Amino acid sequence: MKRLAAIAAAMMLSACTPLLVQQAGAPPAGFSGPRVEGDAFISFDGARLGLTRWETAGQPRAVVVALHGMNDYANAFHLAAPHWAQNGVTTYAIDQRGFGRSPNRGVWGGDELMVEDLRTLTTVARIRHPGVPIIVAGESMGGAVAIKAFASDRPPAADRVILMAPAVWGWSNQPLPYKTMLWMAAHFTAGKVYEPPRWLTKRVKPTDNREELIAMGRDPLMTWGARSDALYGLVGLMDEAWKSTGRIQVPVLYIYGANDQIIPKEPSFEAAMRLKPTDRSAFYAKGWHLMTRDHQGPVVWDDLLSFILDPAAPLPSGAPRIPGSPTLPNAPIAADAAARAAPGL
Numbered sequence: 001m002k003r004l005a006a007i008a009a010a011m012m013l014s015a016c017t018p019l020l021v022q023q024a025g026a027p028p029a030g031f032s033g034p035r036v037e038g039d040a041f042i043s044f045d046g047a048r049l050g051l052t053r054w055e056t057a058g059q060p061r062a063v064v065v066a067l068h069g070m071n072d073y074a075n076a077f078h079l080a081a082p083h084w085a086q087n088g089v090t091t092y093a094i095d096q097r098g099f100g101r102s103p104n105r106g107v108w109g110g111d112e113l114m115v116e117d118l119r120t121l122t123t124v125a126r127i128r129h130p131g132v133p134i135i136v137a138g139e140s141m142g143g144a145v146a147i148k149a150f151a152s153d154r155p156p157a158a159d160r161v162i163l164m165a166p167a168v169w170g171w172s173n174q175p176l177p178y179k180t181m182l183w184m185a186a187h188f189t190a191g192k193v194y195e196p197p198r199w200l201t202k203r204v205k206p207t208d209n210r211e212e213l214i215a216m217g218r219d220p221l222m223t224w225g226a227r228s229d230a231l232y233g234l235v236g237l238m239d240e241a242w243k244s245t246g247r248i249q250v251p252v253l254y255i256y257g258a259n260d261q262i263i264p265k266e267p268s269f270e271a272a273m274r275l276k277p278t279d280r281s282a283f284y285a286k287g288w289h290l291m292t293r294d295h296q297g298p299v300v301w302d303d304l305l306s307f308i309l310d311p312a313a314p315l316p317s318g319a320p321r322i323p324g325s326p327t328l329p330n331a332p333i334a335a336d337a338a339a340r341a342a343p344g345l
Contacts (some may be wrong), residue, residue, distance in 0.1 A: 016094065017190040019229040021110040022097050034120045039101075041094050044120045050074060050101030054081035054091045061088035062133045062308050063125050065158065067118065067142025068093065069167070070234055071223035071288075073100025080292040084144075087305055092125055096142070098230070100221045108194070109234055110235035111240070115149040122156035136309050137162040140262065141234060144168065145242035151244035159312050160251040160305055165289050168271040169263050170239025179235075186232035195225035200287045204261045207290040210299070244269050246274035251311040253280045255300065256322055257287020258342070272325040280307065281327040282319040302331075 027046040035042050041051040052074035064084065066074035074093035081091040095102040097109030097117065109117075118136065125134050135156045138146035143166025149156050171179060185192070196204075205215060216222050226234075245254070252275055258270050272281050282303060284291060291300045303315040313331040 004344045019108075019186055019190050020227070020231060021233060022104050022113055023110070023231070024113055024116070029336045032133050033320055034124050035224075036092070036124060039294070040115075041092070041121055041225070042319075043117050047097070047103055049097065049103075049117065049261035050095030052077075052093045054085045054093075055078050055151070056085045056088050056090050060090040060129060062090075062126060062135060064089060064091040065122050065125055065134065065136045065156075066091055066093035067096060067136070067138040067145055068099070069140030069142055071099065071226060071248040072139075073102075075100075075219065075220050075221065076142075077137075077292065078080060079297055080304065083301045084305055084308065085299070088304065088308075089308055090129070093122060094121060096145070098241050099223060106223065106227055106230070108230040110233065111145070111148055114145045115152065116139075117199050118145060118149050118154045119154065121156045126157045128258045133160070133308075134158040135160050135162060137164065137304065138166060138298060139164040139292075141167045141237070144237045147238065147241040147244050147248065150250060155249065158250065160253070160307070161248065162251070162307060163245075163252060164304075165256050165260055165263055165268070166241055166254070166268045166271065167234070167238045167263055168242035168245075170235050170237075170242050172239050172242060173264075173267045173270075174235065174294070181264070182228070182232055182235060185228035190227065190229040191235070192228055193225045194228060194231070205288065206250070207288045207293050208286075208295050209290075212290075242271050245271045246276070248276075251279060252276070253311070254279055254289060254322060254325070254327070255282045255284065255287070255303070255319075257284045257289065257291050257294070259287060260289045262289040269322060269324050272327070275325055275327050277326045277328070279325075279327045280330060280334045281310070281322040281325045282315055282317070282318075282330055284319055287288070 024045040041049045073095040076094045114167050136146050143163040192199045254272050286296045287295050299317050306313050
């Protein structure tokens with residue numbers, strides 16, 4: 001039996017298909033360096049990534065570099081960013097590699113490549129706006145990319161970071177059947193695109209904003225389904241993010257919604273528990289996964305704006321801290337009182 005098992009294992013390994021991950025390219029001849037060019041961001045290797053800007057009139061009070069979630073693109077910030085622009089904040093949102101208008105759509109961009117794009121964009125933003133605070137805001141997968149970047153030996157040139165329901169549901173906390181099925185799918189059907197079954201999409205919602213869900217479903221730049229090797233890469237990134245929140249050195253605001261059906265509470269709370277006592281977190285009783293696009297989105301826009309402009313200021317909503325997190329209170333009243341006093345959360 002041991003011999004048969006060894007033979008079977010060898011056969012399985014020999015049948016494995018390579019996992020496809022994007023690699024940095026060589027800058028073209030005459031490359032003039034990273035830059036913003038219309039609706040594109042030219043990254044460190046010359047790759048042309050989709051870019052959407054919401055610019056305030058005159059000199060900005062702060063600049064946000066925004067990272068979207070899995071299968072989304074820069075339009076993820078189309079509701080919050082105009083509000084911020086009206087209040088003196090300019091936002092640069094890119095389509096990360098493999099998503100939206102960026103190259104090799106559907107192919108996993110790779111952790112290191114996405115982190116390097118973030119480092120490059122924050123540096124470009126710093127050069128374009130000298131003396132202005134730079135804030136990175138990452139939603140879901142974008143939050144995981146931000147965590148990995150800021151926990152590294154070469155953090156982005158930014159002053160603080162916002163983590164919006166960051167993707168922290170990795171190998172360490174997914175059920176064994178999930179992990180096993182994903183490993184097998186990625187290693188034997190790497191290029192196959194898997195789409196969630198219809199019954200699941202009806203039961204699991206990323207937001208309570210039905211109009212926004214309909215608009216997303218009609219948007220040709222959204223991605224539906226994912227290659228199995230892209231999902232495998234995402235879970236690896238999520239695992240690193242879950243472990244690394246405590247290594248972020250700049251001020252952090254970590255937000256999470258009680259109705260999130262995408263990233264479970266347990267790993268989210270555990271990741272928040274690793275934050276520094278001087279960081280901030282906010283728990284929204286009426287929040288879902290895409291919190292800036294929920295019906296209560298304006299409440300979140302204003303909280304994020306407050307942190308963008310002044311990381312020490314109480315959040316306007318008075319939202320309580322994430323349970324178990326060591327973070328500062330968000331208002332000059334006790335967290336449990338804030339929860340009772342803020343029925344709109």
